[in-house]
Amino acid sequence: MPDGKRKRKKAKVDVSLCVACGCCVKVCPLSAIQIYKGIYALVDPKTCVGCGKCAAECPASVIEIKEEPNT
Amino acid sequence: MKNQKKHWYDFLWIASLTYLILGFFNILFAWLGLLCFFIPLLISFGKGTKSYCNRYCGRGQLFGLIGGRFGLSRKKDVPRWMKSKGFRYGFLVFFFLMFFVMLWNTYLVFSGAQDLKQVVTLLWTFKLPWQWAYHGTLFHDGVAQFAFGFYSVMLTSTVLGLVTMVLFKPRSWCVYCPMGTMTQLICRVKSGKDR
Numbered sequence: 375m376p377d378g379k380r381k382r383k384k385a386k387v388d389v390s391l392c393v394a395c396g397c398c399v400k401v402c403p404l405s406a407i408q409i410y411k412g413i414y415a416l417v418d419p420k421t422c423v424g425c426g427k428c429a430a431e432c433p434a435s436v437i438e439i440k441e442e443p444n445t
Numbered sequence: 446m447k448n449q450k451k452h453w454y455d456f457l458w459i460a461s462l463t464y465l466i467l468g469f470f471n472i473l474f475a476w477l478g479l480l481c482f483f484i485p486l487l488i489s490f491g492k493g494t495k496s497y498c499n500r501y502c503g504r505g506q507l508f509g510l511i512g513g514r515f516g517l518s519r520k521k522d523v524p525r526w527m528k529s530k531g532f533r534y535g536f537l538v539f540f541f542l543m544f545f546v547m548l549w550n551t552y553l554v555f556s557g558a559q560d561l562k563q564v565v566t567l568l569w570t571f572k573l574p575w576q577w578a579y580h581g582t583l584f585h586d587g588v589a590q591f592a593f594g595f596y597s598v599m600l601t602s603t604v605l606g607l608v609t610m611v612l613f614k615p616r617s618w619c620v621y622c623p624m625g626t627m628t629q630l631i632c633r634v635k636s637g638k639d640r
Contacts, residue, residue: 391528393622393626394495394498394499394625394629395495395498395499395616395620396496396498396500397505397616397619399499400499409495409499411632411636412489412494412495412629412631412633412635412636413632433617433620434619435528435614436528
């Protein structure tokens with residue numbers, strides 16, 4: 375990968391506090407987030423570009439945009 | 446999202462709004478609200494998902510619309526305690542206790558021990574005269590008593606939801622919604638996870 379060392383922003387869900395309401399799923403422009411078995415929101419890190427729409431929408435404010443090392 | 450296709454279920458807020466309005470004209474329509482209890486339970490028991498919350502909940506859509514699109518929300522984070530498990534489960538228990546009190550009052554009217562009270566109780570405390578929405582019933586008075594009681598539950602939760610919508614994020618009701626908490630619990634148990 376050309377930019378293997380650059381850090382990328384991804385949405386991170388605090389699953390212990392997630393209420394699985396699905397507001398994040400509705401706003402995600404890339405369908406990178408889904409509700410896993412009705413328990414919590416699960417981000418697909420390969421698709422997520424860290425735009426932050428889900429974090430803004432989340433009623434419980436349990437999504438953070440964090441920098442992650444590229445893998 | 447503007448660039449995402451709208452589905453039929455994205456308009457269920459109209460059903461929720463209609464439900465609330467109908468309660469001002471004929472209280473017996475309150476019975477329809479049972480759909481908001483049984484459908485999420487059936488989905489979570491049957492499929493083990495929260496697709497009711499995720500897709501079909503008209504109440505959530507209504508809050509999203511008023512608070513989000515119309516901007517009637519401060520869009521602040523909910524306080525930490527409000528999303529804690531203790532508060533969410535505590536509110537679920539409290540909500541159902543109040544629900545059973547309502548069922549008990551309905552039973553008392555059915556059994557003839559109590560007369561029908563044409564009253565909607567807001568926030569479990571304030572008794573609002575509601576006789577204008579009652580025009581008699583072909584059935585037992587208890588049928589009407591349940592309608593008054595159930596509409597009280599629905600109106601109370603809507604008012605609470607509107608208050609937290611204004612104070613915090615538009616759909617902050619979803620954080621402590623008893624149905625949401627319960628269906629999540631069912632899904633958790635179904636998936637075999639204990640936490």
